[in-house]
Amino acid sequence: MVDLIKFSNLNRLNDLPINIGNILLKNDILAKSLKHNTKDALIKNITIKEKQSLINQSDSINRRILFQPFNDETISDERSELRIYIFELNSENHILSEVIIGFEIIVNNELWLLNNGKQRALIILEELFKSLNDVDINGIGSLRFYNDYPCRIRFYNKNFTGYNLMMKTRLT
Numbered sequence: 001m002v003d004l005i006k007f008s009n010l011n012r013l014n015d016l017p018i019n020i021g022n023i024l025l026k027n028d029i030l031a032k033s034l035k036h037n038t039k040d041a042l043i044k045n046i047t048i049k050e051k052q053s054l055i056n057q058s059d060s061i062n063r064r065i066l067f068q069p070f071n072d073e074t075i076s077d078e079r080s081e082l083r084i085y086i087f088e089l090n091s092e093n094h095i096l097s098e099v100i101i102g103f104e105i106i107v108n109n110e111l112w113l114l115n116n117g118k119q120r121a122l123i124i125l126e127e128l129f130k131s132l133n134d135v136d137i138n139g140i141g142s143l144r145f146y147n148d149y150p151c152r153i154r155f156y157n158k159n160f161t162g163y164n165l166m167m168k169t170r171l172t
Contacts, residue, residue, distance in 0.1 A: 012171060013086065013089070013099065013171065015138070016086065016099065016101065016137060016169070017067040017084040017085060017086065017101070018055075018067070019137045019138045020084050020101065020132065020137055020143070021055045021065045021067070021084060022055065022138075023131060023132065023135065023137065023138075024065065024082070024127075024128070024131050024132070025051045025052070025054065025055060025065075026131070027127050027130070027131045028046060029042060029123065029127050030082075030123075030124055030127035030128065030131065031046050031050075031051050031054060032044060032046050033080060033120055033123050033124050033127070034054055034064035034065070034080050034081070034082060034124070035050055035051075035054060035062075035064065037078055037079060037080070037108075037111055039113065039114050039115040040114070040115050041114060041120070042114060042115075042116070042123070043115075050062070064079065064080065064081050064082065065081070065082050065083075065084065066081060066082075066083045066084070067083070067084055067085055068083060068085055069083060069085050069102065069104065070083055070104050070106055070156055070160075072156075072157055076159075077108075078108040078110055078111055079108055079111070080105075080106065080107045080108065080111055080120060080121075080124065081104075081105075081106040081107075082103065082104070082105055082106070082124065082128075083102070083103065083104040083106065084101065084102070084103055085101070085102050086099060086100075086101060086102070087100045087101060087102035087166055088100035092170075095172055096170055096171070096172050097170065097171045098168055098169075098170055099141075099168065099169050099170070099171055100146060100149070100166050100167070100168050101143070101166065101167045101168070101169070102164065102165075102166055103128065103164065103165050103166070103167065104154070104156075104162060104163075104164045105121050105124045105125055105128070105162040105163045105164070106156055106160050106162045107120050107121045107124070107160065107161060107162050108159055108160055109159055109160065109161055112161070121161070121162050121163060125151070125163050125165075128165075129145070132167065133145055133167075137169065141169035141170050141171060141172075142169060143167045143168070143169050144167060144168060144169070145165065145166070145167050146165075146166035146167055146168045148166075149165070149166040150165075151163055151164070151165035152164060152165070
């Protein structure tokens with residue numbers, strides 16, 4: 001029997017959300033929007049250590065980039081989060097698989113507006129596009145926004161609103 005996981009390189013699938021998160025941490029505007037729960041978030045400083053804590057899955061206090069979809073029990077405090085996860089996997093043949101990656105931008109309604117009149121969720125969305133569209137993810141493949149699933153506003157619960165969108169890549 002052929003080992004399809006090895007043959008189609010799906011063994012790199014687990015690295016995809018983590019690699020995406022690491023690329024996003026290079027974007028200071030996005031990191032500040034996630035880290036600082038204040039209206040002046042964009043003019044505050046952010047250190048490398050603070051950026052690293054945003055993606056550290058064992059740091060439940062400072063973590064803001066998570067690798068699982070939202071559910072109602074997930075967060076309750078005033079914060080913003082970005083969630084990245086494998087949404088769908090389509091094996092095209094024994095060599096090629098299309099991977100749809102889900103993104104959820106989740107912002108507490110009290111944190112929506114920034115001092116400059118801009119909306120935090122839209123800043124995060126804009127920086128996500130700038131950082132990822134048509135970018136190679138550490139040799140795994142280039143990401144492209146998935147036209148079959150448009151970016152949509154989402155009301156996560158009474159305290160959180162944001163956007164969800166999809167990107168796709170191919171693993172060979």
